[in-house]
Each structure stands twice: as structure tokens, then as C-alpha cells.
Amino acid sequence: MSSNAIEMNFADWFELTNLYADYARAVDSGDWDLWPEFFTEDCLYRLVPRENHERGFPLATLSFDSKGMLKDRVYGIRETLFHDPYYQRHVTGAPVVRKVEAVAGNVRWHCEANYAVFRTKLSEVSTVFNVGRYLDVVERTPAGLKFAERICVYDSEMIPNSIIYPI
Amino acid sequence: MTTPSTVFPTGVSWETAGTSRIPFKVYTDEEVHKQELERFFYKGHWSYVGLEAEIPEPGDFKRTVVGERSVIMVRDAEGGISVVENVCAHRGMRFCRERHGNRKEFVCPYHQWNYTLKGDLQGVPFRRGVKQDGKVNGGMPADFKVEDHGLTQLKVATRGGVVFASFDHEVEPLEDYIGPTILQYFDRLFNGRKLRILGYNRQRIPGNWKLMQENIKDPYHPGLLHTWFVTFGLWRADNKSELKMDAHGRHAAMISTRGQGGKAAQVTQVPSFKESMQLNDPRFLDIVPEPWWNGPTAVMTTLFPSVILQQQVNSVSTRHIQPDGHGSFDFVWTHFAFEDDDDEMLQRRLRQANLFGPAGFVSADDGEVIEFSQEGFEQKPFHRALAELGGRAVDLHTDHMVTETLIRGMYGYWRRVMEEGGGPRGSTPQAGGAEVSQ
Numbered sequence: 001m002s003s004n005a006i007e008m009n010f011a012d013w014f015e016l017t018n019l020y021a022d023y024a025r026a027v028d029s030g031d032w033d034l035w036p037e038f039f040t041e042d043c044l045y046r047l048v049p050r051e052n053h054e055r056g057f058p059l060a061t062l063s064f065d066s067k068g069m070l071k072d073r074v075y076g077i078r079e080t081l082f083h084d085p086y087y088q089r090h091v092t093g094a095p096v097v098r099k100v101e102a103v104a105g106n107v108r109w110h111c112e113a114n115y116a117v118f119r120t121k122l123s124e125v126s127t128v129f130n131v132g133r134y135l136d137v138v139e140r141t142p143a144g145l146k147f148a149e150r151i152c153v154y155d156s157e158m159i160p161n162s163i164i165y166p167i
Numbered sequence: 168m169t170t171p172s173t174v175f176p177t178g179v180s181w182e183t184a185g186t187s188r189i190p191f192k193v194y195t196d197e198e199v200h201k202q203e204l205e206r207f208f209y210k211g212h213w214s215y216v217g218l219e220a221e222i223p224e225p226g227d228f229k230r231t232v233v234g235e236r237s238v239i240m241v242r243d244a245e246g247g248i249s250v251v252e253n254v255c256a257h258r259g260m261r262f263c264r265e266r267h268g269n270r271k272e273f274v275c276p277y278h279q280w281n282y283t284l285k286g287d288l289q290g291v292p293f294r295r296g297v298k299q300d301g302k303v304n305g306g307m308p309a310d311f312k313v314e315d316h317g318l319t320q321l322k323v324a325t326r327g328g329v330v331f332a333s334f335d336h337e338v339e340p341l342e343d344y345i346g347p348t349i350l351q352y353f354d355r356l357f358n359g360r361k362l363r364i365l366g367y368n369r370q371r372i373p374g375n376w377k378l379m380q381e382n383i384k385d386p387y388h389p390g391l392l393h394t395w396f397v398t399f400g401l402w403r404a405d406n407k408s409e410l411k412m413d414a415h416g417r418h419a420a421m422i423s424t425r426g427q428g429g430k431a432a433q434v435t436q437v438p439s440f441k442e443s444m445q446l447n448d449p450r451f452l453d454i455v456p457e458p459w460w461n462g463p464t465a466v467m468t469t470l471f472p473s474v475i476l477q478q479q480v481n482s483v484s485t486r487h488i489q490p491d492g493h494g495s496f497d498f499v500w501t502h503f504a505f506e507d508d509d510d511e512m513l514q515r516r517l518r519q520a521n522l523f524g525p526a527g528f529v530s531a532d533d534g535e536v537i538e539f540s541q542e543g544f545e546q547k548p549f550h551r552a553l554a555e556l557g558g559r560a561v562d563l564h565t566d567h568m569v570t571e572t573l574i575r576g577m578y579g580y581w582r583r584v585m586e587e588g589g590g591p592r593g594s595t596p597q598a599g600g601a602e603v604s605q
Binding site: 047049051052055057058059060061062063064066067068069071072076079080081082083084157158159160161162163164 | 266267364365366367368369370371372373392393394395398446447448450451497502513517518520521524525526528531532534535536538539
């Protein structure tokens with residue numbers, strides 16, 4: 001490990017990795033109401049093509065900057081967006097913690113993790129759907145660890161038709 | 168319909184002289200597709216290639232396509248824009264692999280043939296052979312002329328910061344191609360202000376490319392498929408609407424102005440409307456009218472065959488249709504803003520972009536239905552689709568949305584070009600295909 005490695009105790013590390021595993025479980029469960037609860041009220045959630053991210057273009061495929069917007073997305077998924085039903089399966093790598101800071105007494109971890117999402121449509125084989133990395137800011141709140149930011153920067157050059165469910 | 172003699176007929180057969188019944192074969196036949204590429208993308212037509220703002224500096228380039236042919240849009244040292252085909256004159260290699268960048272010249276890595284940014288061949292390694300032991304070995308023949316071996320150069324036209332290209336140097340001027348009716352909507356959006364690129368979205372839609380043109384010529388579906396529009400009151404049955412097309416029926420504009428008055432229940436006849444439904448975060452619909460709209464809150468313009476120009480309230484973009492065989496196309500969205508936007512307007516455009524694109528609240532489902540239409544066509548290629556809402560003729564102008572006239576108009580043009588053997592020139596709405604009424 002490099003000399004400026006982040007020091008973390010085991011309990012924090014356990015809690016953090018548990019958050020990542022739990023997020024993957026939640027967004028693959030089909031119970032979309034679970035998803036916004038992983039975020040703070042004034043969170044930032046973005047799904048961004050790597051091209052835009054690296055070239056400094058501000059456009060995202062989805063860009064939500066409040067928990068309310070995430071709830072609106074859940075409503076859209078469930079009630080208004082017509083789409084082929086599918087299962088999705090997230091495989092998330094172990095997070096690497098880049099920076100630790102304390103904001104108003106709360107600890108914030110800046111983390112990064114690779115992810116791959118597989119899609120399985122009914123009567124079809126499973127395919128690679130979206131791959132990239134999460135750029136996260138995780139905050140300790142009275143309700144436990146929450147994402148203050150989750151920016152999904154995806155390598156996938158082409159979205160296979162559409163993305164409906166949360167990455 | 169009685170049982171057909173064959174499930175897989177050869178050739179395209181139209182049920183009527185008009186275009187209100189569209190044979191599935193126009194979407195499923197690879198030969199038809201190749202003929203479309205020849206006649207619509209490679210001859211007699213302009214194709215969208217990009218925005219000038221994507222290549223602001225000399226040497227800036229963007230790789231894109233015209234039809235299924237890879238091309239490079241580049242700004243040369245003098246500030247002009249060239250479009251050249253991305254195929255080396257030597258061994259045919261698609262040499263440009265980056266999608267954007269800055270170059271002083273184009274070099275094919277295979278044998279280092281190098282070209283100016285305008286596509287002229289400037290140098291060929293070992294052209295005059297290699298001297299060894301007092302003699303010259305090899306080299307190109309004495310009559311080899313670099314002038315004869317440039318990259319294919321396309322004809323280029325720009326208007327309002329939008330760049331079009333054509334392999335056909337005899338193509339009519341861009342303004343005539345777009346025609347006066349649609350040109351006014353083109354100029355409304357691209358009125359000379361400098362554009363700022365906000366970024367891209369790319370999706371691959373497994374359906375025939377024409378289905379995307381049809382989707383944006385179809386005012387029947389938005390209030391029915393896009394329940395999000397309806398639920399939150401953006402689409403209402405009292406929207407004031409107009410449909411227009413060019414004299415050939417190939418380009419179109421769907422123009423609508425959001426209804427404001429009246430009680431919602433009286434103005435929408437769509438069951439999915441929920442008057443009490445509120446967004447948790449209403450900023451998705453923080454719409455601020457802009458002076459250049461001159462009224463309409465949404466104008467969706469289809470320029471046949473390659474591009475859709477979007478103004479949906481404050482969200483503006485181009486959507487490039489890039490065919491890949493008869494059953495698939497790539498759909499590339501370029502969102503932009505205007506130079507004089509303040510930060511608030513910029514953020515508003517970005518936030519409203521959530522409605523559009525491959526995950527958008529009201530666009531994701533367009534890709535989905537196109538895929539499923541294609542599936543239906545493939546399994547039942549002897550059948551045909553219906554486009555009879557609002558009658559069977561082509562009305563060049565209507566003042567409501569309850570019609571599929573724009574789709575009939577496009578296929579009127581399609582039939583004239585595809586059936587008359589010749590090129591697209593001289594095609595008029597009267598020359599066969601659908602009946603036209605004004």
C-alpha cells in the first residue's frame with residue numbers, strides 16, 4: 001500500500017463494505033422503494049457516460065440532485081415508463097477509500113468501486129448491460145451510512161436500447 | 168386477412184396506391200435497406216454530421232457516419248469545415264480510430280500514407296523507392312499521382328452552426344433541400360447564436376432506422392405511451408398543435424403549445440392523467456419560456472433521413488440516426504445550450520435532459536416500442552402496419568395532432584424514390600405514391 005494510505009478501523013470498513021453489498025442487493029431486488037433510502041436528502045446521483053465525464057461535458061444520462069428526484073424516478077419506473085421487464089444483477093468490487101474528511105462532526109469517505117450490471121430479459125440469455133465505476137461520497141448520519149454522492153461513470157459505449165432501473 | 172401463400176414474400180408489395188398501409192417488408196429486407204442507403208444516404212440527400220461547436224479550433228475533428236459509412240468532420244487551418252471518408256486510399260483501412268481529437272494531418276498507421284485535413288494525399292513512404300548499393304529498389308510507378316488518391320471528400324453545408332454532408336456533389340443546396348416550411352423551424356432553433364456542447368448520450372436500438380423518423384412524425388402516441396408527460400400535465404388534449412411538412416413529405420415539424428387554461432379533467436381524455444399527482448421535486452418541470460420560442464413550447468423537427476432536432480420546453484438537442492443493417496440503428500443525442508445562457512438556464516436545460524435520452528422519463532419507452540415493433544415485423548413479414556388515423560391521404564398541414572399524415576407523407580416520398588428507379592431529384596408529392604391534399 002502507498003504511504004498515504006487511509007487509516008480505517010475494522011468496524012468502519014465492515015460497515016462501509018456492507019453498505020456497498022446492501023445497495024447491490026436492494027437495486028437488484030425489484031423493490032424500488034429501497035433505493036432512495038440509501039441517499040441523504042440533498043444527495044447527488046448521476047449516471048454519466050465516461051466520454052462526458054472525461055471530456056468535462058456536464059450532461060448525464062440521468063442526473064438527480066435530491067432524494068425527492070430519486071423518489072420521482074421510482075414513481076416513473078413503477079407507473080409511467082413502459083418497458084420490457086428485466087432482472088438486473090449488480091456485481092460490485094470492493095471499495096477503495098480515497099479520502100476521509102469530517103464535515104460538521106460527521107465523517108465522510110470518498111470512495112470508488114468498479115461495478116458490472118447484467119441484464120436478463122424474460123426468455124432471454126443474460127447479457128452484460130452496463131459496466132463502470134462508482135465515484136461516491138459516503139456520509140455517516142444518525143440513520144447510518146448514506147450516499148451523499150453516487151456518480152456512476154459507465155464505460156459502456158452503447159446503452160442496449162434503454163436503462164430503466166437504478167444502476 | 169386470409170392466410171397468405173407465403174410467410175416470407177419476395178419484394179415489397181403495397182396493399183394500396185397510397186401509403187396508409189405500410190408493408191412490414193420495408194423494415195425487414197436487407198436488399199431494401201441497401202437500396203435505401205444508396206438512394207437516401209449516399210445520393211441526392213444531405214445527412215447531419217454534427218455541430219460546429221464540436222470542432223471549434225483548427226485541426227479539431229469528430230468521427231461520425233453518413234449512413235453506414237465512417238466519415239471525419241474536421242476544421243482545417245483556414246477555419247473551414249471538411250468532411251472526408253474514413254477509408255485510406257491505399258489499403259482501405261478505416262484509419263481514424265479516435266472519436267474526436269486534434270490533428271495537423273491524417274496519417275494511416277498501416278503504411279503512413281498521410282493526408283491534409285481536407286483529404287488530399289500529400290505523401291507516400293518509399294514512393295521513389297529505396298536506394299541500395301547504387302540502385303533504386305521498388306517505389307511507386309512513375310505515373311503514380313498523389314492527386315488521384317485522396318480521401319473521398321464530401322460536399323459540406325453549414326447553417327446556424329449545424330453541419331451537413333453529402334457524398335453527392337450534385338445534391339441541391341441545403342436550403343432548398345430543407346424547404347421553406349421546415350427551414351423556418353430550423354432557423355428558429357439555430358438562429359446564429361453560438362452553441363455550447365453539453366454532452367452525448369448513445370443508445371443502440373434494435374429496430375429499423377425509419378421507425379425513429381416515424382416516432383417523431385407520430386403525434387398519436389405521446390399522450391398515450393408517455394404517461395409521464397400526461398401524469399404531470401405536460402401533455403394535454405387542449406395543447407394547440409400544428410403538423411407541417413416540406414413539399415416532398417420527407418421532413419416534418421410537430422409544433423405544440425402547452426394548454427394553460429381550463430380544468431384538467433376537461434382537457435385530457437387520457438385515463439393516466441392524475442390531477443392530484445405532484446412531483447417530489449418539481450424542478451424537473453421548472454419551465455421558463457424563452458423569447459426565441461415565439462410561442463410553441465415544443466417543436467420536434469425530423470430532417471429525412473438522418474436527424475431529429477429537439478426543442479422540448481427548455482431542453483434542446485440533436486438526435487442522429489445511424490443505421491446498422493435493416494434491424495438496428497445507433498441513436499446519438501447531442502445536447503447543447505446557447506452561449507448567452509446564464510447558469511440558471513444551463514442547469515435548467517441539464518435538469519430537463521432527465522426527461523430525454525436512453526433513460527429519460529419520456530424517451531426510454533420510444534426505444535422500447537421500436538424494438539417490439541421490429542420483433543413483430545420480423546415474425547410476420549407478409550403483413551403491414553396501419554397509418555390511417557386522420558384518413559388515408561397526405562395533408563401537408565394540419566392544425567391538430569389526431570392524424571398520422573406525417574408518416575403517410577414520408578412513405579409517399581419513400582415510394583416515389585424507391586419505386587421510380589431514378590434518384591430522388593424531381594420527386595414531387597404529385598408524382599405517384601400517396602394522394603396529396605392541401
